[in-house]
Amino acid sequence: MSASRSASPTEEEVQEQDEQHTEDATTAHAFPTAGSWQAIWSPQHNAYYFYNSETKETTWVNPLQPAASESEPSSSSSSTSQSGPSTIIDSHYATLQANAMAQGIDPSLAHLDPSLASSSGVPSNLMYTAKFNARTGAFAKVDSRDPTHLSEYERAKRMSEFYFDVGAWESDVEARNRAEIEAEGEGKKRKRPTKKDLERFKEQKKLKKIAKTAWLRT
Numbered sequence: 001m002s003a004s005r006s007a008s009p010t011e012e013e014v015q016e017q018d019e020q021h022t023e024d025a026t027t028a029h030a031f032p033t034a035g036s037w038q039a040i041w042s043p044q045h046n047a048y049y050f051y052n053s054e055t056k057e058t059t060w061v062n063p064l065q066p067a068a069s070e071s072e073p074s075s076s077s078s079s080t081s082q083s084g085p086s087t088i089i090d091s092h093y094a095t096l097q098a099n100a101m102a103q104g105i106d107p108s109l110a111h112l113d114p115s116l117a118s119s120s121g122v123p124s125n126l127m128y129t130a131k132f133n134a135r136t137g138a139f140a141k142v143d144s145r146d147p148t149h150l151s152e153y154e155r156a157k158r159m160s161e162f163y164f165d166v167g168a169w170e171s172d173v174e175a176r177n178r179a180e181i182e183a184e185g186e187g188k189k190r191k192r193p194t195k196k197d198l199e200r201f202k203e204q205k206k207l208k209k210i211a212k213t214a215w216l217r218t
Contacts, residue, residue, distance in 0.1 A: 037050050037051070047060070130142075
């Protein structure tokens with residue numbers, strides 16, 4: 001009985017063997033990081049803890065992460081950068097309401113008047129334009145059709161474009177009109193003919209007429 005009892009392991013030996021197995025398992029998941037710190041996986045806690053091979057120190061806090069004080073300047077700078085557009089928008093609405101009150105319009109309805117919105121001096125990067133479908137209220141494309149698409153001129157233009165080059169014809173008409181305007185401008189600058197010029201023109205006309213009827217007198 002005494003031999004069998006001495007051969008059986010004690011509870012302390014079993015616990016030491018279990019701890020040795022867990023240490024072997026955890027060291028298998030360990031990987032070196034910067035410096036002397038190692039991140040070791042703990043299956044019991046389902047998380048990593050950090051071990052310093054020089055000082056034998058262990059901690060659950062990652063010593064390689066920057067301190068919270070270092071991240072504060074970046075957060076403060078981001079908050080200041082985010083507060084910039086909001087202050088611009090607030091000043092825009094204040095100007096919008098002031099313009100509405102000056103024109104006798106309810107300030108709560110000032111955003112519905114496009115003339116007030118354009119005169120309030122809002123930056124272009126904070127403004128946008130959009131088209132809506134009058135029946136469904138859905139957004140429409142900027143280059144979508146508008147009521148002028150059904151005008152007589154647009155319908156005639158689309159019909160003519162099927163058979164002719166309307167764009168080239170319009171450019172030719174515009175060029176002719178421009179040339180006529182320039183010719184009229186130059187004609188106004190020309191001097192009026194004198195009496196000698198008129199007499200010379202009459203004499204030339206008379207000679208041409210005599211030359212045409214010369215064969216009747218031969």
